[in-house]
Amino acid sequence: MRELLQGVATTVSAWAVPVMIGTILVAAVLRRLPVYEEFVEGAKDGFQVGLRIIPFLVAMLVAMGMFRASGAIDVLKAAAAPLLGAIGFPPDLLPMAIMRPLSGSGAQGLLAEIAKTFGPDSLLGRQAATMVGCSETTFYVLAVYFGSVAITRTRHAVFVGLIAEVAGFLTAIWVCRAVFA
C-alpha cells in the first residue's frame, strides 16, 4: 500500500508540468492562437518582474543572513527553554520554529542536523520533519510577492502568516506525539 502511494506520488509530481504544458499548447492551437508569438510576448515580462523584486529580496535576505550568523537563535533557545517545557514544546525544536519562516535552506539544514543527532525515525526527528513540511518560508514569500507589485503597506498579512505558522507547529508536535510516541 505504502509503495503504491509512493509510486503514485512520484508519478504525479513528474507528470504534472508536462501535462500542464501539453494541455495549454493544445488548447491554444484549438483556439487558432499564434502560439509562438504569444509565448514570447508573455515571456518578455519575466525580466521586469525579476528586476522589481531584487531590492525587496536583498533587504529580507540580508536581515535573515545577519540573524542566522549572529547565533541569536541559540541565545533565544537558552532563554526560552523553561517556558517551552511548561507548554510541552520540545526546546530542541525552537530553533526550527524560528528558522522555518525565515529561511528554507536554513530549516532544511536544521532538519538534517536533528535527524543526525536524534535519529530520522525518532519522535523529535519526525516532529521536526512535519514542522518543515507543514509550513512555508513566510517572510520570503511575503517579501517577494508583495515586492513584485511594489506593496509596502502589508496590513494583516504578516500576522496571519505567523498565526498559521504557530497553529501548524503546535499541531505538528501534538499529532506526531499522538501517532508515533
Added chain:
Amino acid sequence: MLNWIWIGLILIALMSAGAQDLGLIHLPEAAGHVAEKGSRMAAVTEAAFDSAKTAVNIVIGLIGIMAMWLGLMRLADKAGLVQLLARVLKPVLRRLFPDVPDGHPALGAMVMNIAANMLGLGNAATPLGLKAMEELDKLNPRKGTATNAMCTFLAINTAGLTLIPATVLGILAAAGSKAPYAIISTTLIASGVATITAIIAAKILERLPIFRVPRDGEGPPPDGGPDAGKDGSP
C-alpha cells in the same frame, strides 16, 4: 509590520553577536563557529554581504523560469483555460475572494499557484503566484497597500499545504530513515490545520480597524489620514 520585523531581526542579530564577542553570553554550541571566523561580529558582517549577493543570484535563476511560465500563462489565458479553471472552482473562490469578480484571470492564476504548491512544484509556484499578484493589483484601488484578496491568497500560500513534502522526504531518507513516508500523514494534518487557521485569521483580521482599508468615497479617518496605522504597527 514587515518594517518592524526587519528592524527587529537586524537589531537582535547585532545585540546577540555583540554580547557573545564581549563575553557577556557563552554558548557552548558557538565555540567552533566563533573560533573559525574570529568573532561573531565578523560572521554577521560576512553573512550580510553574502546574503545580498545570494538575493541577486536567486533572482537571476528565477528570471528564466519566470519568463517561461509567464509565456505559458499568457497562452493559457488567451486560450481561456485560466478562466475555465476559475469558473469550475467558482463556489469556493467566491467565498475566499469576494472582492474579485467572477472569471477574473487572478482567480485562475491563484488556483494554479496553490495547485503547484500542493504538488510540491516550487519552480512553477513562484511565477504563477507573482502572476496572480499582478492580476490582483489591477483590481487594487490603492496601489502600495495590500488588498483583502492579496492577504487571503498569501495566507493560504504561506500555510504550506502540500500533498508530498518531497524535500523533507529526501532529507529523512538521506539521514538513513527506514520509513520516511510516515510523516506524510502528519504533515497533511498539520498543514491542513495551518491553512484553515490562516483563512479564518485573514477573514477576521481584515475587519479590524487597524488593518482596515478605507473604502472609496469614505473620508479619511479623523486620526490622521488613510495611512494611519499602516503596516499594522503595534
